[in-house]
Amino acid sequence: MSPLSRREFVTMGVAAGAGLVIGFYLPHGSSSAGSGAFSPNAYLKIDADGRITVVVARSEMGQGVRTSLPMILAEELEADWKQIAIEQAGASTLYGDQTTGGSASVRTTWDPMRKAGAAAREMLISAAALKWGVPRASCTAENSYVIHAASNRRLGYGELANQASALPVPTDPPLKQAKDYRIVGKSLPRLDTPFKVEGTAEFGIDFRLPGMKCAVLARCPVIGGRAASFDDKESRKISGVGYVGKIGDSAIAVVADSVWGALEGRRVLNVQWDEGPNKDLNSTAILDGLKKSATGKSATLYSTGDVSKASGRRMQASYQLPFMAHAAMEPGNCTADFRGSSCELWAPTQVPQDVRDSVAQATGLAPDQVKVNVTLMGGGFGRRLEHDYGVEAALVAKAANVPVKVIWTREDDMRNSTYRPASYHLLSATLDGAGWPVAFSHRIVSPSISAQKGQPGDGGVDPDLKDEAALIYSFPSASLEYVDTTTPVPLGWMRSVYALQVGFASESFIDELAAAAGKNPLDYRLHLLAKDEDIKYFDSAWHTARMRGALQLAAEKAGWGEPLAAGHYQGIACFGCFNSYMAEVVEISMENDQPRVHRVVAVIDCGQVVNPNILEQQIQGGVIFALTNALRGQITIDKGRVVQGNFDDYAPIRMNEAPVVEAYFVPSTEAPTGAGEPPVPPLAPALCNAIFAATKKRIRALPILA
Amino acid sequence: MSVHTAIQFAMADITLRINGSNRKVSVSPETPLLWVLRDTLQLTGTKFGCGAGLCGACTVHLDGAAVRSCSIPVAQTGGKNITTIEGLAANGLHALQQAWIAEQVPQCGYCQTGQIMAAAALLAKTPQPSDEQITQTMSGNLCRCGTYDRIRRAIHRAAGGAR
Numbered sequence: 001m002s003p004l005s006r007r008e009f010v011t012m013g014v015a016a017g018a019g020l021v022i023g024f025y026l027p028h029g030s031s032s033a034g035s036g037a038f039s040p041n042a043y044l045k046i047d048a049d050g051r052i053t054v055v056v057a058r059s060e061m062g063q064g065v066r067t068s069l070p071m072i073l074a075e076e077l078e079a080d081w082k083q084i085a086i087e088q089a090g091a092s093t094l095y096g097d098q099t100t101g102g103s104a105s106v107r108t109t110w111d112p113m114r115k116a117g118a119a120a121r122e123m124l125i126s127a128a129a130l131k132w133g134v135p136r137a138s139c140t141a142e143n144s145y146v147i148h149a150a151s152n153r154r155l156g157y158g159e160l161a162n163q164a165s166a167l168p169v170p171t172d173p174p175l176k177q178a179k180d181y182r183i184v185g186k187s188l189p190r191l192d193t194p195f196k197v198e199g200t201a202e203f204g205i206d207f208r209l210p211g212m213k214c215a216v217l218a219r220c221p222v223i224g225g226r227a228a229s230f231d232d233k234e235s236r237k238i239s240g241v242g243y244v245g246k247i248g249d250s251a252i253a254v255v256a257d258s259v260w261g262a263l264e265g266r267r268v269l270n271v272q273w274d275e276g277p278n279k280d281l282n283s284t285a286i287l288d289g290l291k292k293s294a295t296g297k298s299a300t301l302y303s304t305g306d307v308s309k310a311s312g313r314r315m316q317a318s319y320q321l322p323f324m325a326h327a328a329m330e331p332g333n334c335t336a337d338f339r340g341s342s343c344e345l346w347a348p349t350q351v352p353q354d355v356r357d358s359v360a361q362a363t364g365l366a367p368d369q370v371k372v373n374v375t376l377m378g379g380g381f382g383r384r385l386e387h388d389y390g391v392e393a394a395l396v397a398k399a400a401n402v403p404v405k406v407i408w409t410r411e412d413d414m415r416n417s418t419y420r421p422a423s424y425h426l427l428s429a430t431l432d433g434a435g436w437p438v439a440f441s442h443r444i445v446s447p448s449i450s451a452q453k454g455q456p457g458d459g460g461v462d463p464d465l466k467d468e469a470a471l472i473y474s475f476p477s478a479s480l481e482y483v484d485t486t487t488p489v490p491l492g493w494m495r496s497v498y499a500l501q502v503g504f505a506s507e508s509f510i511d512e513l514a515a516a517a518g519k520n521p522l523d524y525r526l527h528l529l530a531k532d533e534d535i536k537y538f539d540s541a542w543h544t545a546r547m548r549g550a551l552q553l554a555a556e557k558a559g560w561g562e563p564l565a566a567g568h569y570q571g572i573a574c575f576g577c578f579n580s581y582m583a584e585v586v587e588i589s590m591e592n593d594q595p596r597v598h599r600v601v602a603v604i605d606c607g608q609v610v611n612p613n614i615l616e617q618q619i620q621g622g623v624i625f626a627l628t629n630a631l632r633g634q635i636t637i638d639k640g641r642v643v644q645g646n647f648d649d650y651a652p653i654r655m656n657e658a659p660v661v662e663a664y665f666v667p668s669t670e671a672p673t674g675a676g677e678p679p680v681p682p683l684a685p686a687l688c689n690a691i692f693a694a695t696k697k698r699i700r701a702l703p704i705l706a
Numbered sequence: 707m708s709v710h711t712a713i714q715f716a717m718a719d720i721t722l723r724i725n726g727s728n729r730k731v732s733v734s735p736e737t738p739l740l741w742v743l744r745d746t747l748q749l750t751g752t753k754f755g756c757g758a759g760l761c762g763a764c765t766v767h768l769d770g771a772a773v774r775s776c777s778i779p780v781a782q783t784g785g786k787n788i789t790t791i792e793g794l795a796a797n798g799l800h801a802l803q804q805a806w807i808a809e810q811v812p813q814c815g816y817c818q819t820g821q822i823m824a825a826a827a828l829l830a831k832t833p834q835p836s837d838e839q840i841t842q843t844m845s846g847n848l849c850r851c852g853t854y855d856r857i858r859r860a861i862h863r864a865a866g867g868a869r
Contacts, residue, residue, distance in 0.1 A: 062814030062851050189810060196815030197806040198799070199751020199791035203816060206750035214745070234712040239734055259754075260734075260741040268710040329755050329763060329816040329850050378753070378816025379850050410756040617813050617851070624852025647760040647848060656845040658854040 043094065044073065044120055045087075050144060050158030052079055055087045057095035058105040059350050060192065061328075061380035062621070063676050064614035065105045067190045069113055071610055072106070075183040076117030076176060079157070080144035086191060091352035091372035100350040101385050101493065102467060103578035103674025106610055110672050118173035120164070127163035128155050178608060178669040187613035192376075204348030204375040205333045205407065212335065212403045213242060215396045216262045217251040219416050222275040222640035224488050226250045234268035241265040243400040253396045259407055278488050278640040283422065286487055286637070287320060290424035290445045294318075298443060298481035299460045301469060302537055305477025310430035310439030317427050317512055319505040320701040323635040324420040325413075325650060326494050330378020332408035336393035342369045343397070347390050348377040355390035362391045363398055370394075381625070382493040386418055414650055415642040418492025419635050421446045425505035435517025436527065439477040442506055444469065446498065448484050449491040460484055466538040468499035470576040472547050473510070473528035474535060489637065495625055496680035499577035503681030504688075504702065507573035511689040512698060521572055521689060522555050542576050549666050550574060550583040550603045557664050558585035558601035565589075568598065571690025573682040578674025580606040581666070584623070584682040586659075588690045594705065595691050597627060597659040600683070605666035606673045612665065615675055619663035622679025627659070628652040630684035634703045720784050724749070725793025735781035740764045742780045743790060751791035751819045755848070762847030765820040766790050772827035772843075791819040794826060802826055805864035813851035821847045825861050834865050 043055040054070040066086050074084055089095055096112075121141050128146035129136040132153060140147050147154045178185075195201035220226060230252050232244035240261035247253045252271055256262040335346040336359075343363055349355050352372040360367040377384060389406065397404040408416070423446035430439040448462040457463040461482060471480055496503075514524035529548040534541040551574045555561075560570060567589045574583035587599040602619045609615050632651050636643045644650040688699040718735045721728050724747065731746050738757075743749045743766070752775055755763030759774040766775045767789035794800045799807075802822050812818045821844065828835055828843040835843070840861050849857070 062812075064813070189807070190812075192815065193807050193810060193812055196812040196818055197803040197822060199819045201815055202750070203753075205754065206744075208748065208750075234710055237712040239717060258733075258737075258741060258745040260737045260745070264712075268712040270710055327850060329753075329761070329814065329848065331754065377814060379814045381850070407754075410758070410761075613810050617810070617853070617856075620855055621813055621852040624854065625850065646758050647756050648758070652848055652850055653852070653854075654845040654848060655854045655857070656841050658852070661852075661855060 044077070044116055046120070046157050046161040048158050048161060050083055050156050051085060052077070052083045052144070052157065053085045053087050055089050057089040057092065057098050058109065059100040059352070059374050059377060059380070060088070061100065061350065061377040061384065063105070063618060064190055064611065065100070066192050067188065068106055068610045068614055069109055070191070071183050071188060072110060072113040073117040075181055076114045077121050078141035078143065079117070081183055081188060083144055088374050090374050091356040098351070098353050099385070100380070101382060103580070103677045106672045107579065107674060114175055115173060118175055119170045122170050122173045123164040123167045124157055124160045126167055127160045131155070131163060184608065184610050186611065188611060190614065201376055203330055203378050204335070204346060205330055205378070207335050207346040207375055207405065209335060209337060209403045212405055213255045213257060213400065214259045214262045215253050215255040215400070215404045215406045216259070216266050216409065216412070217247060217253050217392060217406065218266050218269055218271055219251045219412065220273045220275070221415065222273065223278045223281060223490065223637070225276040225278070225640070226274045227252055228272040228274040230272065231270040234270065235265040238265045238268065242402070244269065245399050247392060247395050247399065251392070253399065255396065255400045255402070255404060263409070275640060281488060281637055281640040283323065283637040286489065287322070287422055287424065290422060290485060291318070293483050293485045294424055294426045294443055294445050296483050298483045300479065301461065301465060301482050302471050302478065302480035304475070305439070307439040307441045307477045307479050310477050312433070312438055313431040313516070315429045315431060315513060315516055317509055317700060319425040319427070319508060321423050321501050321504060322633070322702060323422045323489060323637070324494060324629055324633040325417050325635050325644070326381040326383035326492070327414065327650060327652065328377070328379030328381055328383055331410055331413045332389045333406060334389040334393035335403070335405040336390070336397040337403040338363065338394055338397040341365070342371070343394050344371040344373070345390055345393060346373045346375050348375045348384060349390060350380050350382070350384040351387065355387050358387035358391050359394040363394050381495045382497070383417065385493050410647070411645040414645050418490040420494035420500070421449060421487070421491050423501040425501065427505060427509040429509070429513055431513065431517060435519060437475055437513055440473070440475045441479040441481070442502070443481045443483060444498070444502060445483040445485060446501065447487040447491060449493055449497070451484060452486070452491050462498070464493065464497045468497050468577045469502040470537055470542050471535060472542050472574065472576050473525070474531055474533050474544055475528070495622070496577060496677040499575060499677065499681040500626070500629060500684070503573070503575035504684045507575060507682060507685035508688055508698070508700065511571070511685065511692065515692070520561070522551070522560050525551055525572070525574065540579055546581045546605050546666070547574055547576060550581040550605045553664055553666055554583035554585050554601050554603040557603065557662065558587070560585060569690050569694040571686045571688065571693055573686035573689060575681040577678050577681060580604055580673040580675065580678040582678040582682050584686045586683065586686040586690045588687065588694060590694050595687060597657070597687065600659050600661045601664070602661060602679055603664045603666065604675065604678060605668060606675050606678065607668045607670035608672050609665050610672060615665060616663040618675045619679045620661040622676065623661045623683055624653055624658055626680040626683035627687070629680070630687050630702060631705050632703050634706060718781065720780060722780070722783060722788060723786065724788045725790060731780070733780060736779045738776050739766070739778045739780050739783050739788070740775040743775060749790050749792050753816055753820060755817065755820070760848070761817070762824055763817045763820040765823040765847065767823060767827055770827065770830060772824045791823060794823065800826060801864040802829065802860065805860040809856045809860040809863060811853050811856040811860050813853060817847060817849045821849065821857055825857070825864070829861070829865060835861065
């Protein structure tokens with residue numbers, strides 16, 4: 001154990017402004033150890049009264065990080081869970097990358113949070129041993145006490161906090177074995193539940209500053225259009241409207257005493273729009289364009305063997321998916337207080353550091369003059385990975401010279417969002433005499449989200465395709481190719497990102513192959529996973545054994561192959577993304593030519609489960625989210641405008657359409673992997689495969705109810 | 707340029723009976739109740755989701771009936787008893803709120819106050835609702851986190867019965 005710099009440690013304590021503090025600077029990942037570039041990624045405060053505060057440096061959008069991350073730390077700390085309180089970190093330089101996305105919060109903080117808790121535990125034990133004058137090894141930690149069993153003495157963490165804070169921070173403390181866990185793996189109630197049912201939980205939209213005004217923006221209805229001119233005479237007649245002005249090139253802000261005043265002011269605002277180059281854009285033409293690009297230049301994502309040399313029965317099919325919207329329940333919003341040489345924001349954001357940097361750039365401030373506080377979020381699903389709300393709020397506050405909360409209406413959100421890219425997929429396979437694929441190839445045609453945002457990946461491969469477009473089966477020859485295209489439609493990362501598209505196409509096609517071979521779709525998949533193998537895909541390896549395990553458990557729990565209720569049919573699919581393995585069985589009946597989903601059995605292998613209660617929520621939520629995508633999730637564009645506007649024409653699943661979702665986990669003590677997004681991709685193909693079982697009709701384009 | 711013309715409403719003093727207390731507000735009378743609750747009275751437990759009566763996040767009780775506060779002009783609520791999530795239980799937590807905690811319903815939580823208000827109006831009228839009655843009532847309330855299974859369980863729990 002090498003002690004870290006005392007100076008840094010003390011600085012941390014002073015910065016926190018607390019009397020008795022244990023703070024940690026831990027290397028951000030093992031690779032930076034010894035490089036001198038330390039960045040802390042955990043912070044813990046223990047007060048004299050024993051209260052333990054864990055800073056959560058990820059954003060809470062419903063996925064439970066304000067409970068699961070503290071659990072990881074508390075486990076190693078040997079803390080009494082009842083004493084744990086949390087503090088939400090805003091944008092900081094202390095916690096590494098604070099982006100909340102990519103199903104990464106648990107998997108990327110697992111090691112740092114465990115080490116932070118373990119280091120504190122070791123320091124508290126040392127402090128007690130010194131105080132008692134007994135050998136350190138004779139002391140143990142348990143439930144927020146250090147215990148010296150031989151003399152029957154014990155001291156609470158609060159009583160030891162001061163002494164412990166004077167000790168060096170160990171950088172490589174011993175970590176607990178999974179068999180000794182008493183917090184991790186338990187379905188502890190979420191810490192945020194009571195506030196959310198009382199109505200006292202403060203979301204971004206609920207935040208209020210003294211003297212604050214409310215603003216809405218009129219934005220050009222045509223993608224990429226601009227505001228040529230505006231007349232605010234009528235707007236200013238509305239009671240409470242104080243400021244109307246242009247923000248950037250394409251929006252006019254209306255600022256009023258209340259949200260309703262701002263909305264009324266906007267309603268009567270007269271704007272002359274310059275519709276720009278996209279005024280004839282429509283989504284049918286975009287989808288046709290994707291199809292035409294399918295044979296164009298591609299980047300290789302994966303290749304093994306030689307698909308061109310395979311001989312046998314040739315199969316080919318194409319699939320198509322539309323643009324989709326996140327439609328989180330809490331519409332976009334952000335509050336900003338601009339004070340000339342500083343700006344403070346209260347943002348429901350998945351990227352506080354990006355908001356800080358973007359606001360700095362847009363307002364001419366330095367990043368350290370911008371403070372971003374992270375509020376609770378009414379859903380994120382990737383939409384709040386964008387910085388637009390924060391930048392708008394800062395610009396309006398600056399222009400109107402008053403603290404402002406910018407609110408988006410539902411229609412603003414639906415029509416001015418960033419969308420899951422539409423995509424086209426060309427799949428082909430060659431089957432041997434027994435019907436098994438000897439070659440499999442998949443060409444993914446989709447505009448790149450990252451490239452549109454000015455960050456094309458290495459070799460023209462969107463970095464997200466590396467996390468999400470797994471090939472999970474072992475084929476003698478296989479290729480996965482990516483054809484990048486461009487579109488003026490704003491693109492964003494939406495729950496499971498490309499895995500939804502790739503999983504739908506590939507798992508539907510596998511089902512087609514099984515049908516062509518006259519084989520049971522479960523047996524067909526298990527055959528392709530039969531050999532224990534690691535399929536290397538960029539930086540990850542997909543283990544056929546883990547995929548097989550998830551698939552078998554799903555089949556077993558769903559009663560695959562057993563008699564079903566009359567008129568009921570099952571479909572199955574599996575997929576991997578964010579290092580997790582997922583299998584789902586969907587049970588349906590057909591009513592008036594439409595599928596009615598009765599039951600979904602969903603199995604995940606995501607390594608060590610931190611909180612089964614929260615994981616079940618993520619799986620149930622992911623499945624319902626995916627069902628909306630599959631049945632009705634479609635954004636269309638006509639004359640350059642997004643057609644859908646509210647929950648009538650972009651209609652998420654309601655209780656009357658919601659199936660029972662049974663979640664199961666493959667027991668594992670492997671390090672945790674992603675959980676929020678992996679439940680999404682298998683749902684649509686499993687559902688369409690069930691529809692095929694019921695009707696012999698193959699659905700190759702989403703949404704199903706188009 | 708399409709031409710819009712403002713219709714000007716005079717501000718009006720309106721006395722609202724909210725959660726058992728009289729609250730006097732001075733607002734333009736066509737303002738939806740939702741914004742009076744949230745902006746004027748700072749009762750922010752009632753949420754804005756769609757502004758069109760489609761999602762139920764803004765559900766409150768008007769003389770005991772569940773209504774969409776985003777679609778009711780405040781002037782129409784004078785003299786009626788308005789109950790928001792903040793006043794649902796006289797003291798402590800309503801049985802539904804307790805059941806919501808026991809069943810760990812919320813994920814993001816944004817829609818949940820509206821869900822609870824819708825469920826409370828149902829239970830007040832139908833103390834032991836069937837699955838079908840729950841589905842019928844609760845399908846007016848959207849949840850993008852997909853908590854429907856748990857909402858159903860929590861309503862059954864609050865109703866005191868196994869399903």
